Amino acid sequence: MSARYTLFTGNKTFSSWSLRPWLAMKMAGLPFAEVRIALRTPESKTNILSHSPSGKVPALKIEGDGETRTVWDSLAICETLAERHPAALAWWPKDEAARGEARSITAEMHSGFP
Numbered sequence: 856m857s858a859r860y861t862l863f864t865g866n867k868t869f870s871s872w873s874l875r876p877w878l879a880m881k882m883a884g885l886p887f888a889e890v891r892i893a894l895r896t897p898e899s900k901t902n903i904l905s906h907s908p909s910g911k912v913p914a915l916k917i918e919g920d921g922e923t924r925t926v927w928d929s930l931a932i933c934e935t936l937a938e939r940h941p942a943a944l945a946w947w948p949k950d951e952a953a954r955g956e957a958r959s960i961t962a963e964m965h966s967g968f969p
Contacts, residue, residue: 858919858939860887862932863906865894865913873913875929879936883943930965 862880864873880887892902892912900910907914907927914927915935926935937944947954 858917860885861890861916861918862887863890863892863903863912863914863916865892870894870912872911872929876913876915876932876936879933879944883936883940885936885940885943930961 860880862876864870864877867874867877877889890906892906893899894912903912903914904910906912906916906925908925909927911927913929913932914925915932916923916925917935926932933944933946937946946957948957
């Protein structure tokens with residue numbers, strides 16, 4: 856599966872949402888370009904909206920196979936990458952009960968920040 860990835864992030868020091876897919880891609884050894892968008896500036900919202908339909912970062916642009924698409928939200932990005940690169944990104948435990956618990960913990964942590 857040949858693709859070019861561009862990850863649009865905010866400040867990874869203060870935004871764990873931006874940090875999550877960046878870490879996943881680094882850990883998996885996936886080549887990607889990173890475009891960091893300055894947050895909390897008058898231009899932030901416009902800049903982000905030009906890359907992310909949600910108006911938030913992170914967003915991942917996937918180019919390849921004659922198409923370009925965008926996936927946004929850190930969990931959606933990580934799940935998409937895991938599907939596209941299962942050997943490199945097998946995050947969930949193989950055991951069904953452990954996998955359910957891991958997904959619950961991840962979802963709770965992800966949705967717990969307003």
